[in-house]
Amino acid sequence: MMNALNISWKPEFGTVFTWFAMDKHGKIAVMVNNCFGDLPKALLSINDAETLLDQLNEYLWEESEQFNVYPENKSGLTVSDLYSGLRYSHMASREQFEQWLKQRSGHEQKIGEYNLPSVKGFFVYHGIEGSFEGEDYLAGYEGSTKMGDYFRFLTPTVYGSIGDFPSELHRGIVVSDVVDFTMDRLFDNAKINDYFPRMYSECGVASA
Numbered sequence: 001m002m003n004a005l006n007i008s009w010k011p012e013f014g015t016v017f018t019w020f021a022m023d024k025h026g027k028i029a030v031m032v033n034n035c036f037g038d039l040p041k042a043l044l045s046i047n048d049a050e051t052l053l054d055q056l057n058e059y060l061w062e063e064s065e066q067f068n069v070y071p072e073n074k075s076g077l078t079v080s081d082l083y084s085g086l087r088y089s090h091m092a093s094r095e096q097f098e099q100w101l102k103q104r105s106g107h108e109q110k111i112g113e114y115n116l117p118s119v120k121g122f123f124v125y126h127g128i129e130g131s132f133e134g135e136d137y138l139a140g141y142e143g144s145t146k147m148g149d150y151f152r153f154l155t156p157t158v159y160g161s162i163g164d165f166p167s168e169l170h171r172g173i174v175v176s177d178v179v180d181f182t183m184d185r186l187f188d189n190a191k192i193n194d195y196f197p198r199m200y201s202e203c204g205v206a207s208a
Helices: 049-060 094-102 112-118 169-171 189-197
Strands: 018-022 028-032 077-079 122-128 152-155 199-200
Touching: 018 049, 049 169, 077 094, 112 122, 112 152, 152 199, 169 199
Parallel strands: 028 122
Antiparallel strands: 018 028, 077 152, 122 152
16 A cells, blocks of 8 residues: 555545444444545554554455454345445446346355445445546435545445454454444545544453
8 A cells, every 4th residue: 555554644546445433333334435535543543553454354355364264144135325426427327226236235146345235234335536526426415525525335234243353353443432324324524533533442342
């Protein structure tokens, strides 16, 4: 990756990070910053943040050599919420997008982003992207947005939890006391530290 994660890190074009968050009910979301989404300072303050994210991502995709015991398939469904009008501009309608997604999100298929909810039980949020402000927009959303805001892309029907990760990796997951992934469709990028102020500690109590 082009720039090491530290407290001074800033989002930039061409660099994508995927981080992990837990809401106030213990549900888990995979957060893809799509270059422009900020990362919580609680995460950036960890000395080995990049290593932790690499380990979490390797585990997510079942490619970890160190942690190779994975939870049972949730055998749920992936449900679409908001999606990028720029990335899926070739879709003529939401119905077409949902049909396209259905073909790629079955829990019996090889694991990929579209079936993370159905296999793992995790929500998937994406940062709004584009090469300039306003190029990307959210299909199905009427409010105002800006580049870097995180939107709820995919939702599960059977929920995963932090217990689906090895205990050694729990400290790499950001925690919120106010967010509810079943309700919150959009996170203002400028308030990411308000939503997710701290990390999950190894003893199971969120710490500053």
